[in-house]
Every structure is written in C-alpha cells, then in structure tokens.
Amino acid sequence: MSPSLTLEHLRTSGLESPLAIDTPPEFSWRTAGADPATRIDSATIELNRAAYTADLTEPVWVGHWTPPGIPAALYDGPPLEPRTRYCWRVGLKLGGRDARVWSEPAYFETGLGQDLPRSAQWIGLEVTEPPIEQTRVQYLGSRFSVPAPVVRARAYVTALGWYGLSINDTEVTGNSIAPRFTAFDHRVEYAAYDITDTVIIGDNAVEVRLAEGRYRGRNSAQGIRSVYGTQLAAMAFLEVECADGTVVMLGTDTTWRGGHGPLVTADPQEGVHIDARVIAGGTKPPVPSPRSVVTVFTPQVSIVAAASEPVRSVAEVTPRSIIELDGRIVVDFGQNLVGVTRLIVSGDRGQEITVAHSEVLGADGHPDMDYLDMSGGMLPRIDPIDHYTLSGTPEEVFEPRFTLHGFRYAELAGVAAGQIHRITALVVGADLDYHGEFHSSHAGLEQLHENIRWSMRGNFTDTPTDDPTRERSGWTGDAQVFAPAAVLLADVRLFLEDWLRDVALQQDPHGAVLDRVPRDTISSPESEGLYPGKGAAGWGDAIILVPWTLYQHYGRTAVLNENWDAMVAWVEFCRRRAADNRHPDRTGVAQAHEMFIIDTGFHWGEWLEPGTEPGGEGPSVETFLKNATHPDAEVATAYFAHSAHLLAQIARILDKHTDAKELEELWLNVRDAYRTEFLDSQGLPRVTTQAKLVRPLMFDLLPTHARPLAARRLTEQVRANGTRLSTGFLSTGLLLTCLSDWGHDELAVDLLLQEEHPSWLGQVGTGATTMLETWRGSHNGKANGSQNHYALGAVARWMYEHLAGLRRAAPGWTDVHIRPVFDARLDHVAASTMTPFGRIGSAWQRHGDGWTITVDVPAGIRATLADRELAPGTSTWTLSEAGTASPRD
Ligand code: BGC
Numbered sequence: 071m072s073p074s075l076t077l078e079h080l081r082t083s084g085l086e087s088p089l090a091i092d093t094p095p096e097f098s099w100r101t102a103g104a105d106p107a108t109r110i111d112s113a114t115i116e117l118n119r120a121a122y123t124a125d126l127t128e129p130v131w132v133g134h135w136t137p138p139g140i141p142a143a144l145y146d147g148p149p150l151e152p153r154t155r156y157c158w159r160v161g162l163k164l165g166g167r168d169a170r171v172w173s174e175p176a177y178f179e180t181g182l183g184q185d186l187p188r189s190a191q192w193i194g195l196e197v198t199e200p201p202i203e204q205t206r207v208q209y210l211g212s213r214f215s216v217p218a219p220v221v222r223a224r225a226y227v228t229a230l231g232w233y234g235l236s237i238n239d240t241e242v243t244g245n246s247i248a249p250r251f252t253a254f255d256h257r258v259e260y261a262a263y264d265i266t267d268t269v270i271i272g273d274n275a276v277e278v279r280l281a282e283g284r285y286r287g288r289n290s291a292q293g294i295r296s297v298y299g300t301q302l303a304a305m306a307f308l309e310v311e312c313a314d315g316t317v318v319m320l321g322t323d324t325t326w327r328g329g330h331g332p333l334v335t336a337d338p339q340e341g342v343h344i345d346a347r348v349i350a351g352g353t354k355p356p357v358p359s360p361r362s363v364v365t366v367f368t369p370q371v372s373i374v375a376a377a378s379e380p381v382r383s384v385a386e387v388t389p390r391s392i393i394e395l396d397g398r399i400v401v402d403f404g405q406n407l408v409g410v411t412r413l414i415v416s417g418d419r420g421q422e423i424t425v426a427h428s429e430v431l432g433a434d435g436h437p438d439m440d441y442l443d444m445s446g447g448m449l450p451r452i453d454p455i456d457h458y459t460l461s462g463t464p465e466e467v468f469e470p471r472f473t474l475h476g477f478r479y480a481e482l483a484g485v486a487a488g489q490i491h492r493i494t495a496l497v498v499g500a501d502l503d504y505h506g507e508f509h510s511s512h513a514g515l516e517q518l519h520e521n522i523r524w525s526m527r528g529n530f531t532d533t534p535t536d537d538p539t540r541e542r543s544g545w546t547g548d549a550q551v552f553a554p555a556a557v558l559l560a561d562v563r564l565f566l567e568d569w570l571r572d573v574a575l576q577q578d579p580h581g582a583v584l585d586r587v588p589r590d591t592i593s594s595p596e597s598e599g600l601y602p603g604k605g606a607a608g609w610g611d612a613i614i615l616v617p618w619t620l621y622q623h624y625g626r627t628a629v630l631n632e633n634w635d636a637m638v639a640w641v642e643f644c645r646r647r648a649a650d651n652r653h654p655d656r657t658g659v660a661q662a663h664e665m666f667i668i669d670t671g672f673h674w675g676e677w678l679e680p681g682t683e684p685g686g687e688g689p690s691v692e693t694f695l696k697n698a699t700h701p702d703a704e705v706a707t708a709y710f711a712h713s714a715h716l717l718a719q720i721a722r723i724l725d726k727h728t729d730a731k732e733l734e735e736l737w738l739n740v741r742d743a744y745r746t747e748f749l750d751s752q753g754l755p756r757v758t759t760q761a762k763l764v765r766p767l768m769f770d771l772l773p774t775h776a777r778p779l780a781a782r783r784l785t786e787q788v789r790a791n792g793t794r795l796s797t798g799f800l801s802t803g804l805l806l807t808c809l810s811d812w813g814h815d816e817l818a819v820d821l822l823l824q825e826e827h828p829s830w831l832g833q834v835g836t837g838a839t840t841m842l843e844t845w846r847g848s849h850n851g852k853a854n855g856s857q858n859h860y861a862l863g864a865v866a867r868w869m870y871e872h873l874a875g876l877r878r879a880a881p882g883w884t885d886v887h888i889r890p891v892f893d894a895r896l897d898h899v900a901a902s903t904m905t906p907f908g909r910i911g912s913a914w915q916r917h918g919d920g921w922t923i924t925v926d927v928p929a930g931i932r933a934t935l936a937d938r939e940l941a942p943g944t945s946t947w948t949l950s951e952a953g954t955a956s957p958r959d
Contacts, residue, residue: 074103080176089262090181090375098142104929104942109165120155140906190321192303201296218312228260231302232283237268246382253572254298281472289590336472346461378564385497408528409498419462427477429857441853476538506559511897522863537856547609555866557623574636581643583610600698607706625882666743673701679798711740761801781812803864874901
C-alpha cells in the first residue's frame with residue numbers, strides 16, 4: 071500500500087454531512103499524498119444505515135468505480151428511507167496491492183422528501199401593508215414538551231421570505247440568509263438543522279422569525295418590492311427522538327402564535343431597524359402584539375431540499391481605522407466586502423444610532439452613497455443604513471439579520487466613540503470552498519487575485535449577482551463570463567448547477583432566457599417596452615456556456631443532461647429569431663444567409679468597451695435605444711453560432727447523434743452566414759476592434775487561412791492602443807487566452823502587467839480591494855459604477871491556466887498539460903486548484919536564464935510537463951530554453 075495516500079473530502083451529493091438528501095445521492099472523494107508508484111485500479115463504495123461498523127453488518131448497497139472516470143458514484147439502489155441517517159465509505163484498490171485503502175466513514179441524512187407540506191402548513195401573520203410598502207418582521211412561535219433525554223432532533227424549515235430559527239432562545243440559523251434566492255414562482259428551498267443540543271427535557275419554545283427577503287423585499291436596481299408575492303409565510307417541522315423511544319413532532323399550523331419583536335423591519339437592500347426595547351412576540355409571554363392569529367395559505371411552489379452550500383457568515387473583519395469626523399464616526403474595514411456590521415455599544419434607553427454603509431469615501435471623508443444612483447434620479451435611491459434604538463442595558467449587541475450590505479466603510483451617527491466597545495464586519499456569502507491559490511513575486515498580481523476572490527465572495531451570495539449594491543441581480547451574462555474563472559477559484563459546482571435550474575425554470579415558453587435569473591422584477595415584457603429583459607446574446611447563452619464550463623471542470627455529464635431541454639429551447643429560439651425576423655433596415659430581396667443572422671431583439675452587445683462606461687461617457691439613453699433598435703448583429707450572430715456549435719458537441723457527448731447532426735449543420739450554416747455578413751474578402755472581420763477579432767478567433771468563426779492573420783491584427787491593435795486592451799464585458803475574459811492560443815504569450819503578459827488604464831493592474835493601482843465594474847471605477851474624481859463586480863476578474867482563468875500552466879486537456883481534469891508561460895519579468899508564479907481527483911499545482915521560479923518548476927499531481931489523472939509524463943505526487947524539474955524538462959537533482 072502506498073504509505074502516504076489518504077482518502078479525503080468525502081461528499082454526499084457534493085455536500086459535507088448533509089441532513090436533507092431527497093434525490094439519489096452521489097458519493098465522491100478525493101485523494102491526497104500520492105507517491106510516484108500510486109496506481110488506482112478501482113474503488114468500492116459501501117452504504118449502510120448509521121451507525122456503521124463495517125465488519126458487523128452487510129452494506130445495504132455496494133457501488134463500484136473504475137478509472138479513468140472522475141471519482142464519484144451515483145447511488146442506484148432501492149429508494150432510501152426518508153429522515154434516516156446513513157453512512158458510507160470508499161475503499162481503493164491500488165495497483166499491486168491486495169489490501170484496500172479505506173476511507174473514514176461519511177454521514178448523511180435523507181430529508182423529508184415530499185413530506186414537509188404534509189407535516190406542516192404555511193403560516194404567517196396576515197400582511198396588510200400594500201405591496202409597495204415595507205412590512206414588519208414577524209415572530210412566529212410555539213411550544214412543545216419533551217418527556218425524556220433527546221438523542222436526535224431535527225428542524226426542517228422554509229419560508230416565502232427569509233427566516234431565522236431559534237429554539238429556547240438559542241439561535242440555530244445565526245446570520246444565515248435562507249432560503250437562497252430561487253425561482254420562487256416555481257420552487258423554494260428547505261433546509262434541515264441539527265437541534266439536538268438545543269432541545270431540553272420538559273417545556274421548549276420554538277421561534278421562527280420571518281422577514282421580507284427576496285420574496286417581498288426590495289429587488290434589483292429598481293428596488294421593486296413584492297416581486298413574488300405580498301404575504302410572507304414560513305413552514306417548519308420539528309422531529310425530536312428521545313432515549314425512551316418517544317418521538318415528538320411539531321409542524322407549523324394554526325395553533326402557533328405570532329407577533330413582532332425587536333427586529334422591526336429588515337430589507338435585503340435597505341437594512342434593518344432594531345428596537346432593542348421591544349420584547350419578542352412569538353413565544354414569550356406577554357405577547358406584546360394582539361395580532362396573534364395566524365393565517366394559512368397554500369402557494370403553488372414546490373419545496374425542495376437545499377442542494378447547495380448555505381449562505382452565512384464566513385469571516386469577521388476588524389477595522390483598519392476608526393476616526394471621528396464632524397460628530398460622526400467613520401470606520402474603515404480596509405477591505406470592500408459583503409455582509410453586515412456587528413456593533414457592541416452601551417448607551418441610554420431610547421438612544422438612536424444609525425450605521426450607514428458605503429464602498430467609497432467622498433471628498434469630504436464621509437462614506438459616499440451618491441454613486442449608487444446611476445439613473446440620475448429616475449430610480450429610487452436606496453441607502454443601506456441600519457437603525458438601532460438602544461434598550462439601555464450595558465454592552466448591547468446589534469447584528470443585523472436578513473439584509474446584506476456591500477461596503478468597506480461604515481459611518482455611525484448618534485453615538486460617541488466612547489460608547490462603542492467593538493465594531494466588526496461580518497462577511498456573509500455562500501459558504502463555498504475557496505480552494506484556488508495564486509502567488510507571485512509580483513505584488514500587483516497577488517493583489518489582483520485577491521480582488522477577484524473578494525468580488526467573487528461578495529457576489530456568490532444567495533445567487534450569482536453582478537454587484538452587491540446597486541442591483542444585486544443574477545445577470546446571466548456576468549455568470550457566463552466569470553464561470554471559467556470561478557471553477558478555478560472555488561468549488562462552485564452545486565451553486566451554479568442550482569442556479570441553472572432557475573435559469574431553465576424561468577425560461578420563457580419560446581425558449582428566451584431571462585437577462586436576470588432569478589427574475590427580480592414584476593414588470594411584464596410588454597410593459598418593459600423596448601427592453602424585454604430576456605433573450606440577449608451573450609447573456610441568454612449562459613444556459614449553454616455555464617453547463618459547458620461545469621462539465622469541463624467537474625467532468626460530470628449530469629449537468630448537460632439536466633439542462634438539455636433548456637439548451638435546445640434556447641438555440642431553437644435563436645434559430646427562429648434569425649429566420650423569422652428581418653431588420654427593417656434591410657431592403658430588397660433577402661439573401662439566403664440572412665436567415666442565420668440575428669439582427670433583431672434587444673442585445674447588450676460587447677458592452678462597456680473602454681470609453682463607453684457608465685457615468686462620464688455613457689452608456690446613455692441613446693446606447694440603450696441603439697441596443698433595442700439596431701443591436702450589434704455581429705455579437706448576436708457569433709453567440710448563436712457558438713452556442714449551436716457547443717450544443718452539437720454536447721449532443722455527441724450525450725449520444726444524441728441525430729440531434730448532433732442537425733446542430734452541426736446549423737452551426738456550419740450560421741458560421742457561413744457570419745462569414746458572408748461580417749468578414750471581408752481576406753476572411754478578416756470588416757470592423758476590427760479588439761473584441762471583434764477576439765470573438766471570431768475564440769468561437770472558431772474564421773476561415774483557417776485567415777486565423778493567424780486575424781491574430782496578428784489583434785496584436786497590432788493592442789500595440790497601437792499603447793499595449794492596452796479595449797475589449798468590453800464579453801471579450802475581456804477571452805482576450806489573453808486568445809493571444810496565447812495564437813502564440814502571443816508575451817503580449818498577453820504585457821497586457822496583464824500593464825498599469826495604465828484600462829488595465830487590470832490599473833484597477834489595482836487605484837487602491838481597489840475588489841474588482842470594479844469600470845476600469846477606473848471613478849470619473850472626474852467621483853466613484854462611478856459598481857465597486858464590486860466580478861466580470862472583469864474573468865482574467866483569473868488565464869493566470870491559472872497559462873501563467874501557472876494548469877491546462878485541463880480533458881473534461882474533469884482526467885488529462886492535464888502543465889505548460890506555464892515563463893516570463894523573465896516575473897521571478898516566481900505559483901497556482902493550484904482543486905480537480906475532482908485532488909489538488910493540482912504548479913510553482914515556477916526563475917534562475918538566471920532558466921526555470922525550475924515544482925508540480926503537484928493527484929493520483930488517477932494523466933499529466934504531462936513539456937516532454938515528460940508526470941507521476942502522481944510532488945516533483946521538481948528544471949526546464950531548458952528548448953522546453954524540455956529534466957528532474958532536478
Ligand atoms: C449590470 C451588468 C449587467 C448589465 C447588462 C448592468 O447594469 O451591472 O453587470 O450584465 O447591466 O448589460
């Protein structure tokens with residue numbers, strides 16, 4: 071047996087010890103500590119009911135796995151019992167060894183299946199405020215009695231709104247945001263909680279706090295309330311197993327009581343109002359609210375087990391500085407982040423304190439909230455300010471719930487510095503495993519990587535958002551451009567797979583994908599006039615590109631299968647849009663190729679090319695009108711071709727060969743049409759902006775002979791632009807990869823190291839601690855655009871794949887070529903990321919005019935470095951100028 075090999079990271083359906091698995095689980099594992107002799111022949115997976123003791127019981131199911139697949143096995147036995155604890159373990163058979171290497175057991179529990187609505191009811195205080203007004207946070211409660219010591223207790227909870235759960239005054243859910251933002255018109259998640267330690271023998275109190283959340287609270291740049299409904303509701307089911315065999319069950323129903331409490335209001339965007347003088351109303355006598363009657367109704371949504379990581383507080387940041395300015399207190403946390411401030415303060419009963427949040431300081435040294443309004447007053451202004459009223463007890467703790475702010479600075483008013491005991495920022499986001507590491511001798515590149523990671527953290531919250539402030543919308547285009555970087559930085563499989571379910575659920579009957587998913591507006595397409603809010607090229611294509619990215623990184627075809635119908639519907643939508651609509655500017659007899667050109671509908675185009683960013687030079691109303699009436703047909707047709715091409719490949723992967731043939735034909739037709747319409751007689755793009763060269767090169771749209779020429783044009787354009795990029799939203803993440811693919815690594819590094827605007831390091835040079843929406847992040851000395859927008863951070867992909875050389879050569883990393891871009895301007899570059907098999911890493915160092923490189927390769931994959939095949943484990947090599955690798959002595 072390989073002495074060092076260990077099995078780790080056992081996950082059930084991607085989660086660690088989940089408590090609500092309602093679909094056939096997938097068992098996955100990784101290995102660490104392989105040595106060069108390690109060869110994995112096969113694996114056996116044994117499932118049993120907990121408590122598992124391998125040598126005592128026959129497993130209830132045994133699964134098998136053999137390489138070269140990714141290390142995962144799908145349960146295919148008889149249906150598992152609901153609300154039951156299971157455990158499993160995996161044993162590896164290594165080449166040349168008889169004994170298996172067994173993992174430690176992993177545990178999971180099945181959830182309620184479809185039982186939650188049968189065991190509990192939707193309840194809530196009747197909301198009487200009009201849909202456009204805020205409603206108060208509800209405190210719903212009940213009591214239950216437990217006769218004997220508790221051996222196991224679970225709570226299963228969901229809400230239309232955001233909920234918090236307490237048992238006997240102990241908070242179970244803490245600062246989590248639940249349920250996550252899903253297509254609430256179709257489905258809402260429930261989560262299971264282990265409450266064994268909070269339930270006691272005798273009388274117990276359960277309290278569910280219910281706030282507006284994304285269901286009824288403000289959403290999108292328009293700050294629209296009541297997008298999904300006006301009535302808040304919660305559903306909870308508690309099951310307590312006692313040592314004497316008694317099982318106590320309690321579901322939400324009309325016997326529960328409701329009221330209000332110290333958390334008076336809470337809005338996702340606006341913040342909270344906490345009045346600490348108020349006693350909570352749900353369970354504790356005296357109930358201060360007479361409104362103790364509970365209403366019950368049955369919304370038409372399905373309740374599904376949370377299938378992704380919870381959203382909760384993941385870190386606490388202490389201030390870099392606290393100063394008094396004009397009678398207020400300005401706190402700088404030194405890092406732009408997403409979460410809430412936590413304040414411990416002593417003061418007088420009735421004293422009112424406000425905590426305002428912003429990502430930037432104005433010229434006067436106070437946090438500036440003006441920049442959040444980019445509509446010139448057309449949209450409602452929403453300032454993220456928390457309001458507290460003190461009860462007068464010493465050291466009161468204020469920690470907002472059911473809201474998120476994007477901020478680096480907080481400004482406190484109504485309080486003296488001496489009254490504050492402690493203030494910190496709690497970072498709240500999806501609790502993903504951020505496994506991507508990047509280090510370099512170049513401090514700017516390290517900071518760039520940090521900024522990208524912080525922007526990802528701040529926007530991978532309850533859905534993937536564009537920014538955490540102005541809009542916090544699930545813009546499909548943003549997720550699409552960033553996904554290839556996201557998979558390298560963190561384990562986003564479940565997060566994005568789950569989001570795609572909503573993309574598909576909210577696709578319109580004609581196949582158009584919404585620009586923002588989940589939907590966060592109530593205006594109907596018709597009332598939106600020129601802007602239908604769906605079907606935009608590069609945005610809607612997320613339904614093809616994101617599953618493709620996930621398949622490439624994680625190697626699972628399930629994501630392609632699951633989204634197949636939605637992907638086909640999107641490509642069909644594009645096909646019909648091209649064939650059935652002719653732009654009014656086209657006159658005369660239609661040419662044959664026109665039926666494959668998309669030149670109608672609303673399209674954002676390349677979007678935000680330098681010089682067209684918000685503030686300053688636009689995008690203006692004119693841009694918007696142009697996007698609606700004269701959209702960029704080149705962008706729209708290129709994405710149509712690309713999506714058809716990828717879908718044809720997906721069809722082959724899924725063994726749908728008839729579909730594949732049709733799609734291949736479609737792809738070739740669209741490509742021909744693209745060439746006829748947008749290329750000149752040499753086969754080069756007629757309009758040669760950087761983006762218009764990058765896109766056809768990356769989407770394989772140019773005739774073979776024209777490709778090197780187009781790539782050379784691109785290099786000339788970049789040089790002519792002062793070695794600066796001029797790509798926009800869609801192509802910036804592709805630019806460096808495009809240059810590298812065509813042999814221009816050095817220019818790619820030039821662009822990466824460029825410090826003059828527009829450039830990545832130019833952004834870093836502004837002192838930004840996150841990625842900015844625009845290259846400068848400011849205009850005329852004032853902040854403009856979002857200060858926390860991950861889209862331009864898509865460049866991280868090139869940093870891992872090219873600069874550090876971690877190049878996946880087959881889906882799921884079964885095959886890898888380590889091929890870094892060595893550059894004499896950098897002494898050292900190191901990156902590592904997680905493959906489904908385990909960690910892969912590369913670290914190179916410059917020595918005089920040569921390089922050494924240390925690589926980490928997990929067992930079970932095929933990896934090469936230059937001309938050499940790499941054995942599993944860690945090894946160090948010297949590389950010659952000629953690109954050959956030899957082991958370092
Ligand atoms: C958002 C973007 C989004 C775009 C659509 C912006 O306001 O912040 O990130 O994709 O609109 O072009």
